[in-house]
Amino acid sequence: MKADKTDGIYSSYGPEKAEELKLLENMSRDFAINELREGREERDTYPYAPLDLALFHKAEELGYFTLLLDEPDEKLTNQALLGHVLTILSMEDASLAGAVFAHSLAQMIIIQAGQAAMLDKIQDGGSKAMQKKKESPFIAFPCFDFPDNLARGLRAEKKDEKYFLSGEVNYVTLGNLASWALLPAQVEGKKGFSFFLCPLGDEKVTDSFAVLSLGLRSCPAVDLAISDAEAVPVGDIGAGEIYYEAVEALFAALAASISLGVMKGSYREALDYSRQRVQGGREIINWSELRMMLSRAAVQCRTSEMLVNRALHESELGIPGWEDSARAAALHVQEAACHVTSDGIQILGGNGYMQDYGQEKRFRDAHQLKVLLGHHPLRKLEYIKFAEELDLS
Amino acid sequence: MNHKGDRPSFVVKPELEDMITSMQALNQLPRGMLRETRQVLKEAKKFNRKVVRPGALELDQKMHQDPNYLPWDFIKEANRRGFYTMFIPKLFGGKGYNLPALSYVLEELATECTGMANLVGVHWLGIATLTASWNMRLMNKIMRDVVEGEKVGDPRIITLAITEPGAGTDVEEVELLKKARVNCHIKRVNGGRLINGSKIFISNGHLSTWHMVIGYQDFDRPQETTVMVAVKTGSRGFSFGRTEKKMGQKACPASELIFDDCFVPEENVCFDAASVEEVPVWFGRPKKSVEEYTAQVIHYVLSTSRAGVAGFATGVARGAYEEALRYAVETEVGEKRIVDQEWARCLLAEMYKNVFLARLSYVETNYANSLFGMFRILHWKPLYYFLKFTPGEVLDLVMPPVLNRDSITWLIRKLCLDGQNEEEMRQTSGLASLSKFTASDFGLRNCQLALDLMGRAGVQHNQGAEKHLRDSKLLQIYEGTNQLNRLNLFDCLIGRDLPDVRTFEE
Numbered sequence: 001m002k003a004d005k006t007d008g009i010y011s012s013y014g015p016e017k018a019e020e021l022k023l024l025e026n027m028s029r030d031f032a033i034n035e036l037r038e039g040r041e042e043r044d045t046y047p048y049a050p051l052d053l054a055l056f057h058k059a060e061e062l063g064y065f066t067l068l069l070d071e072p073d074e075k076l077t078n079q080a081l082l083g084h085v086l087t088i089l090s091m092e093d094a095s096l097a098g099a100v101f102a103h104s105l106a107q108m109i110i111i112q113a114g115q116a117a118m119l120d121k122i123q124d125g126g127s128k129a130m131q132k133k134k135e136s137p138f139i140a141f142p143c144f145d146f147p148d149n150l151a152r153g154l155r156a157e158k159k160d161e162k163y164f165l166s167g168e169v170n171y172v173t174l175g176n177l178a179s180w181a182l183l184p185a186q187v188e189g190k191k192g193f194s195f196f197l198c199p200l201g202d203e204k205v206t207d208s209f210a211v212l213s214l215g216l217r218s219c220p221a222v223d224l225a226i227s228d229a230e231a232v233p234v235g236d237i238g239a240g241e242i243y244y245e246a247v248e249a250l251f252a253a254l255a256a257s258i259s260l261g262v263m264k265g266s267y268r269e270a271l272d273y274s275r276q277r278v279q280g281g282r283e284i285i286n287w288s289e290l291r292m293m294l295s296r297a298a299v300q301c302r303t304s305e306m307l308v309n310r311a312l313h314e315s316e317l318g319i320p321g322w323e324d325s326a327r328a329a330a331l332h333v334q335e336a337a338c339h340v341t342s343d344g345i346q347i348l349g350g351n352g353y354m355q356d357y358g359q360e361k362r363f364r365d366a367h368q369l370k371v372l373l374g375h376h377p378l379r380k381l382e383y384i385k386f387a388e389e390l391d392l393s
Numbered sequence: 394m395n396h397k398g399d400r401p402s403f404v405v406k407p408e409l410e411d412m413i414t415s416m417q418a419l420n421q422l423p424r425g426m427l428r429e430t431r432q433v434l435k436e437a438k439k440f441n442r443k444v445v446r447p448g449a450l451e452l453d454q455k456m457h458q459d460p461n462y463l464p465w466d467f468i469k470e471a472n473r474r475g476f477y478t479m480f481i482p483k484l485f486g487g488k489g490y491n492l493p494a495l496s497y498v499l500e501e502l503a504t505e506c507t508g509m510a511n512l513v514g515v516h517w518l519g520i521a522t523l524t525a526s527w528n529m530r531l532m533n534k535i536m537r538d539v540v541e542g543e544k545v546g547d548p549r550i551i552t553l554a555i556t557e558p559g560a561g562t563d564v565e566e567v568e569l570l571k572k573a574r575v576n577c578h579i580k581r582v583n584g585g586r587l588i589n590g591s592k593i594f595i596s597n598g599h600l601s602t603w604h605m606v607i608g609y610q611d612f613d614r615p616q617e618t619t620v621m622v623a624v625k626t627g628s629r630g631f632s633f634g635r636t637e638k639k640m641g642q643k644a645c646p647a648s649e650l651i652f653d654d655c656f657v658p659e660e661n662v663c664f665d666a667a668s669v670e671e672v673p674v675w676f677g678r679p680k681k682s683v684e685e686y687t688a689q690v691i692h693y694v695l696s697t698s699r700a701g702v703a704g705f706a707t708g709v710a711r712g713a714y715e716e717a718l719r720y721a722v723e724t725e726v727g728e729k730r731i732v733d734q735e736w737a738r739c740l741l742a743e744m745y746k747n748v749f750l751a752r753l754s755y756v757e758t759n760y761a762n763s764l765f766g767m768f769r770i771l772h773w774k775p776l777y778y779f780l781k782f783t784p785g786e787v788l789d790l791v792m793p794p795v796l797n798r799d800s801i802t803w804l805i806r807k808l809c810l811d812g813q814n815e816e817e818m819r820q821t822s823g824l825a826s827l828s829k830f831t832a833s834d835f836g837l838r839n840c841q842l843a844l845d846l847m848g849r850a851g852v853q854h855n856q857g858a859e860k861h862l863r864d865s866k867l868l869q870i871y872e873g874t875n876q877l878n879r880l881n882l883f884d885c886l887i888g889r890d891l892p893d894v895r896t897f898e899e
Contacts, residue, residue: 041638045457048457048458144848144849144852145848145849146726149726149727170849170850170853171849171853211853211854211855212454212457212853212854212855213852213853213854213859214844214851214852214853214854214859214862214863215852278559278574279560279561279562279563279569279573280562280563280569280572280573280897281571281572287899288899289876289879289880290876293876338841342837342866345640345866345870346869346870346874346875346876349561349562349870349874350556350561350593350594350870350871352870353639353640353641353866353867353870354637354638354639354640354647355638355639355640356638360639360640360863360866363640363866364640364859364863367841367844367852367859367862368852370844370845371844371848371849371851371852374848374849375726375845375848375849376845376848377736377737377740377845377846378726378727378848381736
């Protein structure tokens with residue numbers, strides 16, 4: 001791929017702002033190559049090696065964790081920029097992008113619930129719990145499940161105008177790194193589910209050893225067991241679904257951006273390898289079946305890029321129906337990434353299966369990312385309801 | 394595009410015989426094979442229940458923590474339970490179960506862990522390589538050593554060392570071997586051979602006692618100078634290099650083998666295609682060229698080993714299906730059990746179909762191996778029943794001196810190598826490739842479907858499905874990538890009717 005097709009996504013901004021955003025994009029590319037490519041294999045041995053916290057802090061300094069909070073323009077947000085940054089990072093290692101995704105999703109739900117002030121509190125580390133634990137600006141969130149489904153395992157009880165959470169919730173991303181987790185729970189006597197901010201330093205919240213997962217291994221996640229821990233309601237009780245649905249489509253586009261990065265990284269690695277590796281007396285790119293595989297991957301990368309850019313562009317401008325574009329892009333790109341990364345290993349043969357080349361990690365990451373925001377087939381099943389506005393049970 | 398005529402002028406195959414291998418086999422194979430298959434499957438299921446399932450995730454996790462860990466406990470337990478001698482013919486002191494049953498055993502083990510199934514299966518790849526040479530003296534020596542290892546509780550397993558840093562696909566196909574960048578040199582010296590070079594990705598390397606090493610006397614003509622030798626761990630000049638950090642099948646180490654002036658005595662030279670021309674005249678002149686014998690031995694090995702890979706793949710497809718089914722029955726999403734949703738039922742039916750078709754593909758290949766390939770002589774009814782009903786002690790007493798005679802090796806080679814015509818070789822090898830890529834594609838597909846069905850649980854290590862996915866991907870790569878196997882099928886079963894088409898040229 002000669003160049004990334006990114007110029008279009010900045011067309012909504014003025015030339016000065018577009019230049020500034022381009023600068024951040026270039027910086028991200030350098031960061032990905034210099035920081036993420038190096039040590040990728042070692043980081044991936046987490047949870048049996050220390051988590052590279054320095055990397056998280058560098059990403060924080062670069063502003064990735066607060067990108068959606070900064071509004072470059074009165075009408076516009078940084079959605080497209082964040083999407084593009086996530087793609088760039090994920091070409092080398094998608095784990096950090098996964099962490100930015102989870103944290104940003106939690107932020108947006110809180111803002112959607114009209115509780116932006118809570119974010120300042122978290123940033124400042126103002127709770128007792130946070131004083132016990134090392135101060136962390138991150139918010140944990142279980143972004144691989146549907147929140148309504150998770151809420152069945154967690155109940156909130158109201159006592160003296162305060163809420164107390166009990167139950168279990170699995171695979172909470174950043175759960176061992178953050179001071180707060182945004183969790184969905186059911187409140188007795190209320191329909192639907194509600195979001196609560198739960199302090200993770202509380203002794204009534206027990207976290208498991210970091211979960212060993214298929215992919216995104218250095219984007220840590222834990223299972224939580226909560227026993228009568230005081231938690232802060234986020235927005236109205238019972239309104240969780242409204243807040244989540246308001247942001248879910250945007251994050252579908254961002255999820256697609258991460259899968260796109262993984263897919264592009266795999267394609268480029270395969271392309272480089274195929275120009276160097278010789279079998280049967282010639283570079284393997286000169287075997288037409290292998291070139292066909294590369295071509296299929298190139299087509300998938302380019303069409304996925306078009307879908308993601310279009311979805312982000314529409315969402316940024318609020319073009320009617322942008323939500324459908326975002327959801328469709330996610331469903332398509334997440335699936336395509338699994339195929340491309342599988343071929344990405346295949347092209348490297350035995351070498352692709354070993355950790356040295358990064359292809360096997362991309363394959364694992366792509367399959368893990370397919371579950372981002374919940375069961376893929378069920379999201380597909382839901383899509384027709386959203387797209388055609390059907391009243392289906 | 395230049396189409397030469399309205400209709401193709403060549404005769405379109407496949408012939409009926411290509412498609413009804415099982416029907417041809419019905420009357421020719423001994424009926425006792427079914428009973429034996431039931432017996433070994435029972436052992437495999439018991440082994441799964443007691444050892445494989447309880448230990449699979451734990452061992453995988455341990456390997457994640459320490460990629461250099463070697464699973465000796467598992468090897469010793471498999472050895473104790475007879476999994477390394479089960480299919481060794483009674484002629485060589487083994488239990489003599491029929492070899493096609495091995496695929497079922499590998500399938501069964503792979504339902505729980507393909508890595509552990511490999512710890513068993515790769516040994517049989519080593520045995521197949523040894524057998525493909527029909528060097529009866531060396532077969533007798535090494536196989537009896539394996540049997541002795543079982544008796545004394547000291548596993549002596551075998552592996553195959555063929556892949557090199559610069560040659561993976563190339564060494565799996567004679568046509569490509571001509572241009573391969575090989576580095577493992579085998580030189581004829583006084584009293585034996587001297588090996589220099591290295592091999593990579595050798596499954597079970599660090600755990601094996603015997604290594605069937607394929608090397609080349611002349612790098613400019615590897616297809617004419619291929620030599621197979623048996624190297625014993627501990628030999629001077631032979632050492633282990635690194636173990637690879639693999640995505641899956643972690644239980645089974647992939648080793649680097651290093652040869653630095655490693656001497657192999659002549660008695661451990663298993664097969665030297667060039668030496669067929671040195672056979673005394675009274676043994677009869679060779680029927681085929683050196684290159685053809687080399688091709689035949691490679692096809693012999695791959696025709697059995699690819700059926701084994703199809704067994705692994707069917708197992709992983711079934712394992713993924715079973716995990717998905719369990720989850721679908723036990724889990725509610727959207728206030729409904731997953732299994733109560735129609736889309737999930739169709740997905741499970743698709744997975745069931747994939748398992749079934751994957752299995753059919755290797756069963757058919759095994760029939761071809763029994764009728765036309767490596768198993769043929771062992772499944773010849775008079776020999777089969779003679780070995781079955783003659784007490785092992787009698788065979789142990791009578792056979793070794795007979796098997797050690799050069800004339801016996803000559804006779805068996807005459808029967809097996811010269812006795813297999815090119816059409817039979819093509820049919821067996823073509824079907825083996827078909828089963829390999831069919832089953833491994835289904836294996837990976839089922840793992841992906843299981844992950845789809847299980848959602849977040851599917852990507853957590855403790856649920857098992859993600860391990861199946863990681864394990865399954867390697868099945869599309871080893872024993873020749875699926876792309877090479879498609880080309881081999883084309884060459885064997887399609888290209889044979891197109892004399893002007895050269896499969897590996899374009």
